[in-house]
Amino acid sequence: MELNITFAGFFSQVLVGLSRAMILFIVSSGLSFILGVLRVPNVAHGSLYMIGAFVAHSVATAVGGVSGFWLALVLAPLTVALISLIAERTLFCHLYEREHLMLLLFTFALALILGDLTKMTWGADYRSLTAPPFLQGSVSVHGTAFPRYNLFLLAVGPVVAVGLWLLTSKTMFGKIARAAAVDREMVGAIGINVSWVFALAFVLGCLLAGLGGALVSPTVSITLGMDHTIIIEAFLIVTIGGLGNIWGALVGSLIFGITQSIGVLILPQFAIVFPYLAVVVILTLKPTGLLKSVW
């Protein structure tokens, strides 16, 4: 096997990996937040991501142009948030005391239902969305062409990370949510409606899944089954980062994105194996994840 890696090729692959990592981070930080506060391994997270992508496609094509794109970025997460709010208030809120295995299977049931509802609404066809003109084409970075949209993702990722960090550590809601995660009864005893805190936390996490779906929609083909791959990746990222730790989700996503893009350079056919190998190595060495888990 001949390795023929130029610096420019390496650099652009790493940038591609980083922008992929941003999508993974947005999705997995939502999953991690739900795991941290509610202790629910939410398998339906992937389905919400898929719904986000489909809604974004519908909105962007219906409205059209630049405003359609921005509107899609707003409406897709909101739609997903509404769906998750309904699911939380009618079903989920009765089940928090159950063991993890039951919650896992419950969210899988929800994923099955959402998957079929998506099929009913949008059909089984492949769809694709083009980015608005100002995000099309590519710019030259260090002599290599780099898609503009990926740069846009590289800008959005850190904004979401900082926003989420401010929300969880600086606001009243974040503090209450973290306290409720540690001791639900105590928080309830001082007069806070824990049930609604949990509902809001769940909706916030799901909103991030919808945002991830909307952001990824111009870069992939939107299809049924995209939920299956993202959820497994998000789960692994959350695990290697440390369950419930937002920064852990960021570290995990970066590892996932970069190992895959380096894999493309070394062994293209098995590129997708590299992140999984990284996960195995990390969990063998540090079974509870790289950063401190909130559990």
Add this chain to the structure above:
Amino acid sequence: MIADIVRSRAFGQNALLLLVLLLVPAVAGRFYVYILAVIFVTGLLAMSLNLLVGHGGAYQFHHAAFYGVGAYTAALILVKTSLPAWVAFCAGPIAAAVTGLIVGAICVRLNKLYYGMLQISLGSLIWIVVLRWYSLTNGDDGIHGIPMPEFLSSATGIYYFVLGVVAVCLALMYLILKSPFGATLRAIRDNPQRCEAVGINVRRHQLLGVVVATFFAGVAGVLFVVLEGSVFPDMLFWVLSLEILIMCLLGGWFTFYGPMLGAAIMVALRTFVGSYTDYWTLVLGIVLILLIFFLPEGLMSINLRERIRQRGRRASMKAAE
């Protein structure tokens, strides 16, 4: 112990059931014979998982990986070598158990959700390799038209082979669960700390449990090859793993036959509801949610509750006398 089992009422019932199942191909059409065989294979897979989840309390989240390893091992030996078929049939479960030993050795150091997560990543690693190694496994096309020995050429022959192997496996599983080892597994499920304190090597018992369960998963994989004559990478995908967990939930975690019942329900739903509508998983999802809300110990628990109630009534009547 064996003599006690043979004298028991349950043994008689099972023998009768086996007799009825032996007579099925004489009266039922080919399609129903095939569906029954599918149920047996899927049920064996679900019951092997339940050894760990229901009886062992381990979060075995990616059991399908071992099923796939067993199936692919048998299929590759049958297709790529000229070794006799029985070698392939034995190699499948052994390969699954060895994989189980390696994966288990890495996983059992962890607890609960982390155990499950590590297993999903290791299982997905196997899945990805099978999916991408085109020259060996044909990638996502899978392997079709796997040659079978003479006695497995007819639908009835396949049915009897599957029935025989599954019956032997269930008997073995029953004996394992009845043995001191099975009792230790249940004790670890209920209270690992106390088990540790009385000197049981918890990790080693769990690892042995994983090896035994993955062996039976491998048997189920081989039977799938016999039944379908093909293998494909979806057999190792994590969605199947969750589906098997659902079968255990449907039938009941804490019963012996529960997962078999769950498998029968899943296969029936897929076959009969699936022929009416494309949306059978929607039906499955709704059934599952209802079950989780109202009957979290599975369908077999209806019967179980009734029995406990009767026993309680009898006891109180005796006390009144």
